Amino acid sequence: MRGKFITLEGVDGAGKSTHLGWLVNYLRTQGRTVVQTREPGGTPLGEKLRELLLHEPMHLETEALLMFAARREHLELLIKPAVARGDWVVCDRFTDASFAYQGGGRGLSMEKIARLETWVQEGFQPDLTLLFDLPVDIAAGRMAGAARQLDRFEREKADFHERVRATYLARAAQMPARVKVIDSRQTPEQ
Ligand code: TYD
Numbered sequence: 001m002r003g004k005f006i007t008l009e010g011v012d013g014a015g016k017s018t019h020l021g022w023l024v025n026y027l028r029t030q031g032r033t034v035v036q037t038r039e040p041g042g043t044p045l046g047e048k049l050r051e052l053l054l055h056e057p058m059h060l061e062t063e064a065l066l067m068f069a070a071r072r073e074h075l076e077l078l079i080k081p082a083v084a085r086g087d088w089v090v091c092d093r094f095t096d097a098s099f100a101y102q103g104g105g106r107g108l109s110m111e112k113i114a115r116l117e118t119w120v121q122e123g124f125q126p127d128l129t130l131l132f133d134l135p136v137d138i139a140a141g142r143m144a145g146a147a148r149q150l151d152r153f154e155r156e157k158a159d160f161h162e163r164v165r166a167t168y169l170a171r172a173a174q175m176p177a178r179v180k181v182i183d184s185r186q187t188p189e190q
Contacts, residue, residue, distance in 0.1 A: 003032075003083045003124075007094040010132035011165045013139030014184045016092065019132065022188070024090050027169045036093035043077045046070040061112075064091045064102040068116045071095065075124065083114065095121065096129060096171055096179070101153060104167025105160045131172050134184040136161040163180040 006023070007017040020036065028035045041050040049070040053063060071094070084091050095117055102108045122139075136158055143154060172179040 001086050002048050003085070003087045003089065005091070005128045007078060007091045007096065007129045009093060009096045009100070009168060009179075011116075011127055011134060011136060011139050011161050011168070013143035014132040014134040015142070015143075015188070016130075017134045018188055019068065019130070019179050019182075020090065020092055023130075027088055027090070028082065030072055033062060033087045035089045036092075036104045036114065037074070037078060039074060039094055039097065040067055042074040042079075042091070042120045043070075054153070057152070060106045060108050062101060063106070064098060064108055064113060064116065067102065068120045072120045074174050080124070083138040090173065091126075095133075096168065100167040100172060103161040105153075105156065107138065116145065126178060129179045131168055131179055131181045132182050132184045133165070133169065136165055138185065 006087050008020055008023075024034050024036045039046070043048045049066050052058075053066055053070075053158045058066075079089050079091070098113055099110060100115075103110045103113050139161065140158065143150070169181070172181045
């Protein structure tokens with residue numbers, strides 16, 4: 001039987017990483033074989049592209065193309081084979097992030113992103129997407145508490161993150177069967 005493909009999304013600082021580990025453990029206690037992965041990344045080449053994407057300044061279309069190049073590799077090498085053998089795949093970010101960050105945040109045309117999506121995914125979509133939603137000022141406050149160096153996206157100004165959040169919420173409203181919004185102002189247990 002085919003496995004499921006679940007993606008986690010949200011603005012930076014919304015707490016998706018906290019929930020990822022919990023979700024993977026929960027599914028394992030339910031007897032599922034779970035592959036935990038992330039985007040950009042998830043393959044040796046994808047992780048190299050991630051380094052560039054997170055730290056190297058580049059044209060916004062280059063950024064979108066590299067996101068989808070990493071995604072192509074990820075789908076062929078890891079995600080599709082895992083789902084085909086019956087494993088469940090839990091992925092930290094996927095194509096909704098390209099619409100939210102490159103489209104909403106940076107202003108790349110949604111139509112161009114949709115064309116890349118069609119090319120790279122050929123109709124393949126997550127079975128479920130959990131969108132962790134949090135007002136941008138609260139998310140920024142949570143990130144400020146982190147000791148590590150911020151990446152190129154995390155360093156963007158509040159209005160960038162507002163557009164990212166609004167794009168995520170609009171997509172959730174358009175695709176309510178796939179995208180479930182979780183209010184991240186709640187405690188993790190809630
Ligand atoms: P993130 O998932 O937040 O990882 P960490 O928790 O380690 O910071 O970082 C990935 C960044 O990549 C995030 O800021 C959003 C960005 N991103 C895009 O802009 N487009 C995409 O298609 C994907 C998958 C990620």
